[in-house]
Amino acid sequence: ARYSHLHQSAKSTTERRSATMKEFTSDSAQQSFTTNPHRNLQAPIARAKKKGGLYNTYQTSPLHQGYGTHYATIWVGTPAQRKSVIIDTGSHFTAFPCTGCDDCGEEHHTDKYFDPEASTTFRALGCLECNDSVCDEGRCVFSQTYTEGSSWHAYESVDKVFIGGKELSSALIPINNSFKTDFLFGCQVKETGLFVTQLADGIMGMSAHPSTLPRAMYEQGKLEHNMFSMCFRRELHVSKQGIVAGMLTLGGIDSRKDFAPMVYARNVAKSGWFTVYVKNVFIREKGGQSAKADDKTQTLEKIPVDLYRMNS
8 A cells, every 4th residue: 555645835635545345256357347248348438317315326437457556547638538546435536647747757647648638638837827736837846756766746637538448449538538628637647566567557536635636526517426436456466458356436336346235434524535434343254355155165354443543
């Protein structure tokens, strides 16, 4: 896990990566996210909105296996350019390398640097528009570092962004384009550490901060509800072509891959990071991918913890 510090003027905020995970079988990842078994997994879908305000208007998209991470595909600009981004619930901002980025590991990433000049809708923010940044030579610059040593520096930019599959055909599907959102992101000019050698091009913060893509989509009327969910599986190998290892759902609930009733925990923080109250911690005998036992002989052991200290 990475722990990040956002550099913003003289103020520093510690960020903690967190994610809720559930296990699903290998075969399920290869099936379509629609009821049509012949539909390609790479094409995210959306359900038609029904009356009553139910959680049935949503977009789904595959997650892929990275080096100890999972990443999604976003399409940025006009015409759209493909970018892969680590899904990180422990940070706020989205950022990826742009043309001219200094030694940012293009050879290691899934895609070439984003080219702002190739997008007719790209706009770098001027100093009078700075958000979580400071003005430097006419641009709004900011940076983020992680305790394991990696970091990036970027300038604030706005362009059309939507989540989709890895294939170019995904960017051309009209229903996917209907989710296009004017989104603020960091155009990276420098990377260090793991950001240089990781498989994904950049990172996408998915915390409870207003700067996240789901929040922007909701505020611009692209989603009915300000919510998202992620379902993970761990694959033992990775590839630039993409190894499917999960699913991202934006704006609603997709329970078609659930094999048991979902258990919910209340989010006790109103903003910043998603926070739950921990009641107990257990370990499973002989380890494994889930807390669910493989057979009747396998046992769970409760770990004695100071719940006050853990939740303070």
